[in-house]
Amino acid sequence: MGALRGSGIVSEPPSTASLLEAVRPLQRDFVYSPGDFERITRLIYRRAGIALAASKRDMVYNRLSRRLRALKLGRFDLYLDQLEADPRHPEWQHFVNALTTNTTSFFREGHHFPVLAELVRARAATHAPAIWCAAASTGEEPYSIAMTVAEALGSQASRARIFASDLDTEVLEIAAAGVYPNERVERMDPQRLQRHFFRGRGTQAGNVRVKPELQRMIEFAQVNLLDTHLPVKGPFDAIFCRNVLIYFDRATQAQVVKRFAPLLRPNGLLFIGHSESLFHVSDVFRLQGQTVYSLVNEG
Numbered sequence: 001m002g003a004l005r006g007s008g009i010v011s012e013p014p015s016t017a018s019l020l021e022a023v024r025p026l027q028r029d030f031v032y033s034p035g036d037f038e039r040i041t042r043l044i045y046r047r048a049g050i051a052l053a054a055s056k057r058d059m060v061y062n063r064l065s066r067r068l069r070a071l072k073l074g075r076f077d078l079y080l081d082q083l084e085a086d087p088r089h090p091e092w093q094h095f096v097n098a099l100t101t102n103t104t105s106f107f108r109e110g111h112h113f114p115v116l117a118e119l120v121r122a123r124a125a126t127h128a129p130a131i132w133c134a135a136a137s138t139g140e141e142p143y144s145i146a147m148t149v150a151e152a153l154g155s156q157a158s159r160a161r162i163f164a165s166d167l168d169t170e171v172l173e174i175a176a177a178g179v180y181p182n183e184r185v186e187r188m189d190p191q192r193l194q195r196h197f198f199r200g201r202g203t204q205a206g207n208v209r210v211k212p213e214l215q216r217m218i219e220f221a222q223v224n225l226l227d228t229h230l231p232v233k234g235p236f237d238a239i240f241c242r243n244v245l246i247y248f249d250r251a252t253q254a255q256v257v258k259r260f261a262p263l264l265r266p267n268g269l270l271f272i273g274h275s276e277s278l279f280h281v282s283d284v285f286r287l288q289g290q291t292v293y294s295l296v297n298e299g
């Protein structure tokens with residue numbers, strides 16, 4: 001489906017699972033009709049821009065059934081009635097948190113980090129570099145950015161500003177805590193690990209904790225990229241918006257990306273995910289390197 005895959009709401013053939021379900025209904029704890037799924041796709045699209053394909057029907061059931069259990073509701077339609085009756089209902093945040101996909105890792109798509117190191121080294125000569133990580137998930141990405149800045153700038157690194165945001169409040173709590181199971185860092189260079197993390201002991205055995213000097217470089221906050229007035233203070237030398245555009249349809253991608261332009265400093269860089277592209281999405285940005293973009297109206 002064009003430059004970006006996996007974001008179509010319509011035009012997917014029914015999955016084998018849903019064909020089977022038509023003749024042999026699944027045994028489920030909660031009443032969940034095709035109409036309920038359609039309502040969910042509409043609500044999450046309006047709230048978060050996430051375009052759920054028809055193939056996600058069972059995934060959505062699994063993720064939201066926890067909420068129905070917590071609220072002691074037996075039917076999806078009653079749950080959705082609650083949400084639709086009140087756009088400020090506190091359940092909205094749980095609904096959004098349940099439907100976001102938060103896959104991430106330290107130094108994911110590693111080719112971006114040397115580019116960032118070079119950028120901040122060049123910028124530090126004139127000003128304190130600022131970076132926005134716009135879909136920070138559980139924190140591995142903003143901490144990878146902070147480690148890169150720390151290693152590139154040494155004692156000057158504490159001047160840098162890293163703003164890390166996400167829509168999902170649960171992942172932001174994990175990110176701010178900065179504690180990860182050992183498996184999350186097992187592929188990290190041992191010297192880097194020793195420099196930026198403490199090994200947990202006692203009740204924290206099996207975990208690592210990000211060192212406070214790295215944590216202090218980052219400010220975490222909730223931001224919905226759909227917001228027409230982003231509560232974000234630029235300008236930034238770099239914006240990381242990786243592996244989130246893929247969940248949006250092309251119109252939403254175009255709106256989101258357009259709002260980045262005024263937040264970038266001259267010659268600033270926009271980093272996107274490996275399976276994402278701005279081809280046919282934005283004519284304001286041009287490709288500068290592997291999934292790295294700069295503004296068109298610059299040299």
Ligand SMILES: C[S@@+](CC[C@H](N)C(=O)[O-])C[C@H]1O[C@@H](n2cnc3c(N)ncnc32)[C@H](O)[C@@H]1O
Pocket residue numbers: 047048049050100101102103104105108134135136137138141165166167168171223224225226241242243244247273
């Ligand atoms: C797959 S993760 C990508 C994490 C990280 N950027 C990376 O590349 O490893 C996508 C993240 O986008 C967030 N997200 C989804 N919709 C969003 C929105 N409308 N505004 C802000 N963040 C959103 C999700 O909560 C999730 O944490």
